[in-house]
Amino acid sequence: MKNQPLEQTWSARVNGQLRKLSVSPETRLVDILRNQLNLTGTKVSCEVGRCGACMILMNGEPVNACLVMAYQSEGSVITTIEGLHGEKEGELHPIQQAFLEEGGFQCGYCTPGMIISTKALLDACPNPSLEQIETGLCGNLCRCTGYGGIIRAVNKASERCEVKGTVGTVVKENVNRSAVNFVQTDGAET
Numbered sequence: 508m509k510n511q512p513l514e515q516t517w518s519a520r521v522n523g524q525l526r527k528l529s530v531s532p533e534t535r536l537v538d539i540l541r542n543q544l545n546l547t548g549t550k551v552s553c554e555v556g557r558c559g560a561c562m563i564l565m566n567g568e569p570v571n572a573c574l575v576m577a578y579q580s581e582g583s584v585i586t587t588i589e590g591l592h593g594e595k596e597g598e599l600h601p602i603q604q605a606f607l608e609e610g611g612f613q614c615g616y617c618t619p620g621m622i623i624s625t626k627a628l629l630d631a632c633p634n635p636s637l638e639q640i641e642t643g644l645c646g647n648l649c650r651c652t653g654y655g656g657i658i659r660a661v662n663k664a665s666e667r668c669e670v671k672g673t674v675g676t677v678v679k680e681n682v683n684r685s686a687v688n689f690v691q692t693d694g695a696e697t
Contacts, residue, residue, distance in 0.1 A: 522590030559647030562620035611660030613651035
């Protein structure tokens with residue numbers, strides 16, 4: 508019989524609420540969020556940190572929840588897609604509204620991660636250039652769209668957040684993730 512790891516108390520502030528659980532230190536954060544806290548907006552896809560479907564904000568930084576273990580997130584401030592809302596509870600955040608209006612999704616599976624990455628991008632750079640948008644979202648893959656609607660949504664969200672002042676403070680200027688090719692709706696690669 509294999510030795511089972513001892514469970515320890517894990518605590519973090521998730522979407523504004525202090526949460527305490529008994530989990531094994533090597534439990535993945537994505538599993539804690541989805542299976543123990545029922546925050547299923549954080550998706551599981553590649554499970555190796557390449558697609559961004561499980562993107563969350565941890566202490567204001569975008570991270571792939573599939574790559575973070577419980578012991579690494581202990582005491583963190585975590586924001587999932589469920590924690591993003593407008594000025595009032597139940598209202599869409601301006602980023603979510605922009606994705607809806609600009610068709611920044613098709614099947615929707617990547618959308619929570621895209622929106623979380625957009626939030627991190629706009630926190631760091633409230634008025635991003637196309638190159639900054641591409642860099643900010645390069646850790647998120649969409650298998651359905653040509654990214655045109657997503658880029659339009661980020662631009663619209665940038666305008667709305669800047670006007671409403673809902674973006675937040677600059678957390679970190681350096682967005683450091685691998686690059687992918689973005690395809691515009693006209694088929695031209697950038």
